[in-house]
Structure formats: C-alpha cells, structure tokens
Amino acid sequence: MTERGLVRYGNTTIPYTVTRSRRRKKTIEITLDASEGVLVAAPFAAPAEAIRDVVLKRAGWIIARANEGALAPNPKQFISGETLPYLGREVRLDVTHADVPGVRIRFSHWLFAVTVPARLNGDERRTAIRAAFVRWYRRRAGDSVRSAIERWSKVVGAAPTAVAVRDQRRRWGSCAPDGTLRFNWRIAMAEPELLDYVVVHELAHLVHRNHSREFWSLVELAMPDYPLRRKRLREAGPRLSV
Ligand SMILES: [Zn+2]
Known part of the structure; x- marks a missing residue:
C-alpha cells in the first residue's frame, strides 16, 4: 500500500507520498515530480511524525517550486472529458478501452482520441497513457x-x-x-x-x-x-x- 500524508501550511494543504527504503540510513529527502507530486524518500523505520516535520519544514520551498510549475495542478486520470494542452489550447480527451496491444493516440478536429488496452488498470494504466502522450508530444x-x-x-x-x-x-x-x-x-x-x-x-x-x-x-x-x-x-x- 502506498503511504501518503498531508501537511497544512497557512492556507495550503500539501499532500505527499512516502517511499521507505532499508538502504536509506538517516536522511529524509524530498523531491517534486510534475505528475507524481511531492515524493518523500525515508529510512525504513522513520516515524511518520518525523517525516511530517521534514515536509512541513520544507513547505515554503515546496509551494514556491509548485508556483514555478514544478508540480502539475492536478495529476491527470486520463478519462474522457479531461483536457491536455496542445498548441496553447486545452484539447479534450475521448478515451475508449479496447483489446489493443498498446495505447494509441490520435489527434484530429481538436480532440485526442485515446485507445487504451482494456487489460490495464489503476497506476499501470495511468503510467502507460502518460508515457504514450510524452512520446506523442515529443x-x-x-x-x-x-x-x-x-x-x-x-x-x-x-x-x-x-x-x-x-x-x-x-x-x-x-x-x-x-x-x-x-x-x-x-x-x-x-x-x-x-x-x-x-x-x-x-x-x-x-x-x-x-x-x-x-x-x-x-x-x-x-x-x-x-x-x-x-x-x-x-x-x-x-x-x-x-
Ligand atoms: Zn537563456
């Protein structure tokens, strides 16, 4: 199960995801990922409270970096009706699931027609669609x-x-x-x-x-x-x- 937490800083709520590692000895490290948000790497036995304190201590920095665009405002779920930017416009997604080997993206008439392998679910599905979009944009x-x-x-x-x-x-x-x-x-x-x-x-x-x-x-x-x-x-x- 993914370990998540929240800190409040002024009027802002900062959600974060914790990854614990047995190799990590002491330090708690924070990184920002445009699609995954605030990621915290912590030693295996670090108390949740200590992790929270570190996030809180870095809250000003996290918010500043988020304002610079380091974090996506809302991670996409890739469902019909959502939009993605292209050429400065918000382009609507039309997502269908079918028996296809990989994610297919077709752009026409200012619509992203996305076909997703029906066998994909949850994070695996999101990761595959995102990767297909990154290739497409690239x-x-x-x-x-x-x-x-x-x-x-x-x-x-x-x-x-x-x-x-x-x-x-x-x-x-x-x-x-x-x-x-x-x-x-x-x-x-x-x-x-x-x-x-x-x-x-x-x-x-x-x-x-x-x-x-x-x-x-x-x-x-x-x-x-x-x-x-x-x-x-x-x-x-x-x-x-x-
Ligand atoms: Zn320059």
Missing part, C-alpha cells in the same frame, strides 16, 4: 522546433549543429558548447508564438552564451515583442504538463 515538439529553427535561423543569424528534444523538467531549452540546441518536449503544449520565443532565445545563445545586454538586444532585434512572449510563457508554464 514527436510534435521535434517537428515544430525544427520548422521554427528553419524560419528563425536567418533572422537571428545563427544555426545549431544539432537539435534534440529532451525531458528537461526545469528549462524550456538549452544551448550546448558544441552548438547543439536542446528543447523540452513540453514546449509542444504551448502556443506556437511561445515556442518561437524559446527557439529565438536559444538561437541567440549560439551568438552570445550568456544573458548579457548584447544577448537581449539580439533577441529583441529578431523578435521585438519578446518580453510579452516571455511573460506569457512564464504564466502558462505551470499548466504545461501531463
């Missing part, structure tokens, strides 16, 4: 990012040596010293204007490997309304997860 992100790079390379005056789409939780994009640009697959969930901003930002890092005044003036030259897009991305960020 492919879409790859396509969108590549076409955006094609459009914006000339404007910025720089082109990457390679492009990759990754599962990077805390950043939308990054620029490696060898000229590889990496992007977070979740960017496929955002409006295309916001994806374009992330692409322009990373392309500009190929010219200026820092956030200097020169860097920002290059971004502005390529995309004069970048401050608005940047602000909107920050606001939309927390919703963009599965």
Whole structure:
C-alpha cells in the first residue's frame, strides 16, 4: 500500500507520498515530480511524525517550486472529458478501452482520441497513457522546433549543429558548447508564438552564451515583442504538463 500524508501550511494543504527504503540510513529527502507530486524518500523505520516535520519544514520551498510549475495542478486520470494542452489550447480527451496491444493516440478536429488496452488498470494504466502522450508530444515538439529553427535561423543569424528534444523538467531549452540546441518536449503544449520565443532565445545563445545586454538586444532585434512572449510563457508554464 502506498503511504501518503498531508501537511497544512497557512492556507495550503500539501499532500505527499512516502517511499521507505532499508538502504536509506538517516536522511529524509524530498523531491517534486510534475505528475507524481511531492515524493518523500525515508529510512525504513522513520516515524511518520518525523517525516511530517521534514515536509512541513520544507513547505515554503515546496509551494514556491509548485508556483514555478514544478508540480502539475492536478495529476491527470486520463478519462474522457479531461483536457491536455496542445498548441496553447486545452484539447479534450475521448478515451475508449479496447483489446489493443498498446495505447494509441490520435489527434484530429481538436480532440485526442485515446485507445487504451482494456487489460490495464489503476497506476499501470495511468503510467502507460502518460508515457504514450510524452512520446506523442515529443514527436510534435521535434517537428515544430525544427520548422521554427528553419524560419528563425536567418533572422537571428545563427544555426545549431544539432537539435534534440529532451525531458528537461526545469528549462524550456538549452544551448550546448558544441552548438547543439536542446528543447523540452513540453514546449509542444504551448502556443506556437511561445515556442518561437524559446527557439529565438536559444538561437541567440549560439551568438552570445550568456544573458548579457548584447544577448537581449539580439533577441529583441529578431523578435521585438519578446518580453510579452516571455511573460506569457512564464504564466502558462505551470499548466504545461501531463
Ligand atoms: Zn537563456
């Protein structure tokens, strides 16, 4: 059985899940997972009260990180009627269960038609559907990012040596010293204007490997309304997860 707990901090209730380990000797460690929430790793015999105290002590940090989008507001159950973001819109799920070998996702007419193997239940079902969506978004992100790079390379005056789409939780994009640009697959969930901003930002890092005044003036030259897009991305960020 999964061990769960709750702490109250001001007006906020923080639910958490505990995993106990015989290998862990003393420390109680807290990690935040976008889909699983607050996870606590504890020594096998740690009293529940001690675990609660540690969560409470870190509550301010947990709430701050949640506000930055480290936690999904509500973990999805993947049932018909729920929505997932795509291209900045909330797209409704239509879920059916059938005798199929794996989860299938079809996107058409602004609807996600999801077919789920009937044998899957509970956590196993959720994990399989989520993984299928991550693969789906990843492919879409790859396509969108590549076409955006094609459009914006000339404007910025720089082109990457390679492009990759990754599962990077805390950043939308990054620029490696060898000229590889990496992007977070979740960017496929955002409006295309916001994806374009992330692409322009990373392309500009190929010219200026820092956030200097020169860097920002290059971004502005390529995309004069970048401050608005940047602000909107920050606001939309927390919703963009599965
Ligand atoms: Zn940057």
